[in-house]
Amino acid sequence: MKIAVLGGGTAGFIAAAHLTHYFPDAALWHIFDSRIPTIGVGEGTTPRFPLWLQEVSGVGPDEIGERCGATVKMGSAYQGWGADNTDFVNRFQPPRLYGYHFDAGRVTDLISDHVRATHIDGKVVSLVTQEKGVLIGFEDGSQLHCDYVLDARGFPKGAWADAPMDPDIIRMDWIPTGRAMVRRLPPSADTSMSRSIARRHGWAFQIPLRDWTSCGYVFNPTLSTDEEVLEDFDAFLESEDTEPTEIRVRVSFPNFMRKTWFDGRIFTIGNAASFVEPLEATAIGATIMQVRTAQRWMTDHGSKSPLSDPAIDHANQTMRSYILRNSLFIAWHYACGSQWDTPFWTLAANSLERAEKHAYLARHMNAMKDFLDAGRDLPGARIGACTDPRRWESDVLPMLTKYIPFGNFSELNFAQVGHGIGYYGANKWSAGDNVHG
Ligand SMILES: Cc1cc2nc3c(=O)[nH]c(=O)nc-3n(C[C@H](O)[C@H](O)[C@H](O)COP(=O)(O)OP(=O)(O)OC[C@H]3O[C@@H](n4cnc5c(N)ncnc54)[C@H](O)[C@@H]3O)c2cc1C
Numbered sequence: 001m002k003i004a005v006l007g008g009g010t011a012g013f014i015a016a017a018h019l020t021h022y023f024p025d026a027a028l029w030h031i032f033d034s035r036i037p038t039i040g041v042g043e044g045t046t047p048r049f050p051l052w053l054q055e056v057s058g059v060g061p062d063e064i065g066e067r068c069g070a071t072v073k074m075g076s077a078y079q080g081w082g083a084d085n086t087d088f089v090n091r092f093q094p095p096r097l098y099g100y101h102f103d104a105g106r107v108t109d110l111i112s113d114h115v116r117a118t119h120i121d122g123k124v125v126s127l128v129t130q131e132k133g134v135l136i137g138f139e140d141g142s143q144l145h146c147d148y149v150l151d152a153r154g155f156p157k158g159a160w161a162d163a164p165m166d167p168d169i170i171r172m173d174w175i176p177t178g179r180a181m182v183r184r185l186p187p188s189a190d191t192s193m194s195r196s197i198a199r200r201h202g203w204a205f206q207i208p209l210r211d212w213t214s215c216g217y218v219f220n221p222t223l224s225t226d227e228e229v230l231e232d233f234d235a236f237l238e239s240e241d242t243e244p245t246e247i248r249v250r251v252s253f254p255n256f257m258r259k260t261w262f263d264g265r266i267f268t269i270g271n272a273a274s275f276v277e278p279l280e281a282t283a284i285g286a287t288i289m290q291v292r293t294a295q296r297w298m299t300d301h302g303s304k305s306p307l308s309d310p311a312i313d314h315a316n317q318t319m320r321s322y323i324l325r326n327s328l329f330i331a332w333h334y335a336c337g338s339q340w341d342t343p344f345w346t347l348a349a350n351s352l353e354r355a356e357k358h359a360y361l362a363r364h365m366n367a368m369k370d371f372l373d374a375g376r377d378l379p380g381a382r383i384g385a386c387t388d389p390r391r392w393e394s395d396v397l398p399m400l401t402k403y404i405p406f407g408n409f410s411e412l413n414f415a416q417v418g419h420g421i422g423y424y425g426a427n428k429w430s431a432g433d434n435v436h437g
Helices: 010-022 048-057 061-068 104-112 226-239 283-301 310-332 343-349 351-356 359-376 380-385 389-395 411-420
Strands: 002-006 027-032 071-073 075-079 088-091 099-101 118-121 124-130 133-138 143-146 148-151 169-171 179-185 193-199 202-208 213-219 248-252 256-258 266-268
Touching: 002 010, 002 133, 002 143, 010 027, 010 048, 010 104, 010 148, 010 283, 027 143, 048 099, 048 104, 048 283, 061 071, 061 104, 088 380, 088 411, 133 148, 148 283, 179 226, 193 226, 202 226, 213 226, 256 310, 266 283, 283 310, 310 351, 310 359, 310 411, 343 351, 351 359, 359 411, 380 411
Parallel strands: 002 027, 002 148, 027 118, 075 193, 148 266
Antiparallel strands: 071 099, 075 088, 124 133, 133 143, 169 256, 179 213, 179 248, 193 202, 202 213
């Protein structure tokens, strides 16, 4: 089998290492243009990443810690969110699971040790799906024919709000953010959780790595200027009694999803396929899901993949459902606003009301209602405080009523966030009351 991975960011390297591991006999090309930079951010993961890394490379927390300055992440800690301004955590469930905080560049270096592929440094200018594969066209006029392509070339042009509408792209106007300012701080004493702190123009994250803490301010560029955000960013850092280094990056991002991420020959993965703002750090986990689906498809079909098949529609539908549900869970974090009464928080608190206007979300919003109900009956703060895997088995596991997730999240995550933001007291947005479709 001949397979090409396009893109040398986190998603491209994950795909190339995964295929190296599962298809040692395939002819594998890893193609990216060294003149086009990677996005460079993406420093917190869900438990999917450590499990995947261990599987394909045998690398565990000690080695990634030593080589990449990574730390173990047990979940996210929230401050200033919701109706009551109480601190809360959304701990990974069960608590034996963990993610990592890491520097994206150092981790792609580590992953690259586990890639065996022919590397081409060049710009891909065309991809044409054919009955028997994909024709890749390069800037210099050369071509390469493969059975499959995994396309991880980063955000597509059509995802941006000012681009002409692309019928294959859903722009998620229910997510209220679109830009981040990112800086570096000295290392933190407690590295066990990512922090998300509500601020006047959005929210600030702190991702504690071994050698520094990455700190970002996520906001909506149509509501606040960069200058306003930097002013509040400084005020926030001053309130934390910490000084940033000189390193400062500004990253704009679209919240979007491709309706068709797989056409029978091309799998679009990573930021090229979808992105939902970094709250809850779901992007790398989604990439791993995509790469696993691709691997299973190639194993089942070999080079004789059809171009039209109900299973292709099913693969697209499953991924759409996963990403849309993650986006709704993330939007719900904003439902009770925050301690800040500003244009950002007014827009943010109405995120789910905006989502309700999209008929294609109705099914997912109705499904979410069951999870909201299940979370109401669970002791969110007690679940978040349970760190002992054995106590979890005896105290928390018996409380579970649903054994399926909503996107990446379970009723235990709903309980932690819902009680944390004061949703069950305020009951501001109630899915299913007026959702049709
Ligand atoms: C502010 C912010 C914070 C984030 N935080 C997190 C987080 O905590 N956790 C998380 O999981 N994710 C996070 N993300 C998402 C993160 O960006 C992605 O998880 C991850 O970096 C995947 O990027 P990528 O590999 O898809 O694309 P990119 O990093 O953009 O890489 C694209 C690659 O494609 C190549 N390329 C582009 N065009 C061509 C071409 N025509 N021909 C050849 N090569 C080409 C480029 O050279 C590059 O190598 C965050 C994103 C933002 C914006």
